[in-house]
Amino acid sequence: MSRRPYLNFSYFPGCSMATTATEANESIKKAAKVLGFNLMELEDWNCCGSSSAQTMCKNLSLGMAARNLSLAPPGWPLVAMCPRCLHYLRSAQECLRASPEAHHALEDHWGRPIPLDLEIVHFMEVLVRHGTDRLKKNLKRSLQGVKFVPYYGCTLFRPPRMQKEKYFQGEMENLLKMLGAEPAPDAYAYRCCGSFLSATDPEVVTPLVNEIIDSAVAARANCIVTACAMCQLNLEIRCTSKVRLPVFHFSEVLALALGAEDYEEWWPRHIVDPRPLLEELKLVA
Amino acid sequence: MSQPKLQEKSREFPAVEISGMNRALAADIRKRSGTQFQRCFQCQTCANGCPFVQAMDYPPNVIMRMLQYGMEQEVLRCSTIWICVGCHTCSSQCPMGIDIAAVMDSLRLKAVEAGAPIAKPNILDFHEEVLRSLERYGRAHKLSIMWRYKMQTGRWFSDLDVGLKMLARRKLELRPSRVKNIGEITELFKCYWRESK
Numbered sequence: 001m002s003r004r005p006y007l008n009f010s011y012f013p014g015c016s017m018a019t020t021a022t023e024a025n026e027s028i029k030k031a032a033k034v035l036g037f038n039l040m041e042l043e044d045w046n047c048c049g050s051s052s053a054q055t056m057c058k059n060l061s062l063g064m065a066a067r068n069l070s071l072a073p074p075g076w077p078l079v080a081m082c083p084r085c086l087h088y089l090r091s092a093q094e095c096l097r098a099s100p101e102a103h104h105a106l107e108d109h110w111g112r113p114i115p116l117d118l119e120i121v122h123f124m125e126v127l128v129r130h131g132t133d134r135l136k137k138n139l140k141r142s143l144q145g146v147k148f149v150p151y152y153g154c155t156l157f158r159p160p161r162m163q164k165e166k167y168f169q170g171e172m173e174n175l176l177k178m179l180g181a182e183p184a185p186d187a188y189a190y191r192c193c194g195s196f197l198s199a200t201d202p203e204v205v206t207p208l209v210n211e212i213i214d215s216a217v218a219a220r221a222n223c224i225v226t227a228c229a230m231c232q233l234n235l236e237i238r239c240t241s242k243v244r245l246p247v248f249h250f251s252e253v254l255a256l257a258l259g260a261e262d263y264e265e266w267w268p269r270h271i272v273d274p275r276p277l278l279e280e281l282k283l284v285a
Numbered sequence: 286m287s288q289p290k291l292q293e294k295s296r297e298f299p300a301v302e303i304s305g306m307n308r309a310l311a312a313d314i315r316k317r318s319g320t321q322f323q324r325c326f327q328c329q330t331c332a333n334g335c336p337f338v339q340a341m342d343y344p345p346n347v348i349m350r351m352l353q354y355g356m357e358q359e360v361l362r363c364s365t366i367w368i369c370v371g372c373h374t375c376s377s378q379c380p381m382g383i384d385i386a387a388v389m390d391s392l393r394l395k396a397v398e399a400g401a402p403i404a405k406p407n408i409l410d411f412h413e414e415v416l417r418s419l420e421r422y423g424r425a426h427k428l429s430i431m432w433r434y435k436m437q438t439g440r441w442f443s444d445l446d447v448g449l450k451m452l453a454r455r456k457l458e459l460r461p462s463r464v465k466n467i468g469e470i471t472e473l474f475k476c477y478w479r480e481s482k
Contacts, residue, residue, distance in 0.1 A: 015425040019458045020451075046423040046464045051371060052415035063473040064419065110469065154372035160384050192336050193371030199431065200411045202444060204340040204368070233456070237447050247470050269454050 009121075009131055010076045011039035012068060014085040014229075015047050021229035021249065023266035026253035028081055028123060034258040035134045037126060039079060042071050048088040051196055052146045062102065065092030069120075070112040077119040079126055081251065083155035083228050089120050123158070124171050124227065124250070135178050140259030142180035145281040148253070149184050149216040149224045150176070154192040172227060172250060179257040180183040184221035193234040202238060209238040217243050222277055225250050236271040246274035256283060307355030310395075313353060317391035320384040331385050334385035341365040345375050345385050346439035352388070361396040365389070367405035380449065410437040420474045423464025428457045 017025040032039045042264030047053075049064035080086040087095040096103040098117050107114050127135065130237045150172040157168050173183040191212050212235060216224050224247045235247045252266055255265045256278075263284060267275050278284045307477045315322065325346060332344035342364045343351070351360050360366070366389050375385040396403065403409045418426045431448065435441055451457045464470055 018462050020427055020456045036318045044442070044465050046470055047419050047420075050425065052412040052413060053419065054371070054390065055412050056397065056416055058394070060416075060473055064470075067469060067473070109472075155375065158373040159371075159386070160373070160376055174480060191372060192374065194336075195370035195372065196408070196411060197337070197340075197368070197370055199434070200405075200408045201340065201368075202447075204337060204429065208336050224318065252361050271450060271457060 006036050006038045007126075008076045009079045009126065010036045010042050012042050012045055012048075012078055012080045012085060012089065014082040015050075016082060016233070017228035017274050020145060020233060021269075024081065024229050024232070024251050025268045026262070027249065027255035027260060027266060029256040030260045030262070030269065031251055031258050032123075034128075034138050034255075034260075035131055037130070040076070042068060042078070044071060048082075048085040050084065050088070054088070056123075061088065062092050062154055062270035063106065066088050066096060066106050066114060067110070069093060069096075070106070070110050070114045072115070072118055074113075074115055074118075075123050079121055079123050079124075081123045081227075082230070083122070083153060084230070086120065086122050087155050087159055093118065093120060108275075122168065124168055124175070128171055129238050131175075132178065135175065135258075138258050139179055141257050141283055143176065143253065143257050143283070144180045145222075146176075146181040146253070146283075147184050147220065147222045147284065148176065148181055149187040149189055149219060149221045149246075151189050151212070151216075151224050151226045151231060151235070151247075153226065153228045154190065154195075156227055158190070168227075172225065176225065176253065179254070181253070181257075184216070184219040187215040187219040187221065193228075193231040194238065195230065195234075198234045198238055205234065205238045206240055209235055210241045213239045213241050213243075213245060216245055217241075221245065223274065224250055225253055239272075246270065246272050246277055248274065250274055307357045310357045310360075311352055312356055314388060314391050314395065317394070318384065318387040320387050321381075322349050322383050322385070322388050323353055324381040324383055325353070325379075326381065328380060330380060334374045334378045336372065336374065337368050337370070341368050345389075347370075348388070348392070349383070349385070352392075354389050358401075360392055361399060361401035362404055364404035365372060366392045366396060366405065367408045369393075407438050407440075410434060416474075418461070420471060421467075422461040423467055423470040424462050426458070426461035430460065431457075 045068050046107060047064060053061040053064055186235050195206055198205045198269040223245050226247060227250050232247050232249055256263060329346050332338050332346050335345060338344050348360055350364055369389040371386045373386045379385060384467050411434050414430045415425055418430050
C-alpha cells in the first residue's frame with residue numbers, strides 16, 4: 001500500500017450517477033475525499049454505450065466505450081461505480097486488445113492514444129485494495145443496528161467477461177462489517193432487478209422486484225444496500241409490496257459512516273424515505 | 286428385451302436428418318457470439334434460473350435447440366431475444382459453459398439486420414430512443430427518452446404515477462447532461478442507424 005496521503009484515480013461517473021442518482025455521486029466523492037482518494041472526473045466523458053448500443057450496433061458500442069478510454073490520463077486507474085459501465089469499459093478494452101486494427105483505427109481517428117494497459121477498476125476494489133486501514137481510521141459514525149442485504153445485482157461478477165477480473169462476492173459485507181453494520185445475506189442478493197424492462201414492461205419487473213424486497217424482509221434486514229444505481233432505482237420504483245425497505249446506494253452508507261454531513265440532500269431523492277430508520281438508529285440527528 | 290451385444294459397438298447408426306436445416310445461421314451465430322451452443326443437451330438449467338422466463342415465448346434452452354436445428358424464422362421472430370436483458374444468470378449456471386446471453390445478443394442484432402418482424406417492438410423502440418439521446422447529448426437523458434418512448438408507443442398513462450414520483454424526487458433531470466465535444470459522438474453513429482423514422 002502506498003504511503004502517499006492521496007491516491008490518484010480518474011473517475012467515470014456514468015449517466016445514472018450523473019443524473020438520476022446524484023446522491024450516489026455526491027456521496028462517493030465525499031467518501032473518497034475522506035479516505036484520501038483523489039477521484040478526478042474523466043474530462044468530457046460520454047455514456048458507456050449501455051445495453052442499447054450493445055443491442056443495436058457492436059461498433060457503436062465499442063466506439064462509445066473506447067472514447068472514454070482515450071480520455072483517461074495515463075497512469076491513473078480508471079474507477080467506475082456502475083457495474084454495467086465497468087463491464088462495457090472493460091469489454092471495449094478487451095476487444096481492442098484482440099483487434100489491433102480497430103485499436104489503431106480509433107487512435108488515429110481521435111488523435112489520442114488508447115492505452116491497453118489502463119487499469120479499469122470498480123470503486124469497491126479500490127476500497128478493498130487501499131482502504132481497509134483508512135476505513136477504520138476514519139470511521140465517525142458506527143453503523144451499529146444497520147442490518148442490510150448486500151444487493152450486488154447481476155452484473156458485478158456474473159458476465160463471463162467479468163469473471164476474468166476481480167471477484168467481488170462478499171466484499172460489500174466485509175467492508176460494511178468493518179463499519180459496524182450487520183449483513184443479512186440470506187436474501188436475493190444477485191437476482192437481476194429487471195434492467196430496462198422496468199421502463200418497457202413494468203408488469204414483468206414488479207413481481208420480481210417484490211420477490212427481492214420480500215426476501216430481504218424475510219431475512220430480517222432493515223435496509224438494502226446496492227452496488228448499482230439502476231438497481232437502486234428499480235428496487236424503489238417497481239416495488240408494490242406492503243412492507244418496503246429503504247434502499248441505499250453503497251456510497252451513501254459508506255459516506256455516512258465516514259462522517260458526511262450533507263446527507264440531507266440525499267434522502268429526499270429516495271422514494272422510500274430512509275430517515276425514519278436512520279433516526280431510529282440515531283445515525284442522523 | 287435382449288441385451289445388445291458389446292462387439293456391435295462400432296456399427297453405424299442412421300443419420301438424423303432435419304429438413305430445411307439452416308447451417309449458415311448456426312455458423313454465423315456461433316462466430317458472432319463466440320460460444321459453442323451446439324453443446325447444449327437440454328438440461329434446462331437456464332430456463333429454471335432465468336428470472337424473465339415467464340415473459341418469454343420460448344425458454345432459452347428451446348432457443349438453443351432451434352438454433353441447432355437451423356430454425357431461422359422462429360429464433361429471429363421470438364420475444365425471448367428481446368426480453369433477455371443480459372443478466373447472465375443462464376451463462377453463469379450453464380453446465381456446458383455456453384454463454385447463452387451472448388447468443389441472445391447475437392440473435393437480436395441478426396434480427397435487426399435481417400429485418401425480421403420484431404416480437405417486442407416496444408423494447409426496440411426503447412433502445413432506439415436511448416440511442417437518439419446518446420447521439421444528441423453523448424449521455425442518456427432519461428426524461429427525453431421516456432417522453433419520446435411514450436410518443437412512440439402511445440402508452441401515455443401507463444406508469445404516469447411513477448414518472449410523477451420521480452419528477453417530484455428530482456430523479457428526472459429536466460436538462461440533459463451533455464458531452465462538450467459532441468462531434469466525436471455523432472461521428473460514431475455513422476456506422477449504424479435504422480433508416481426508417
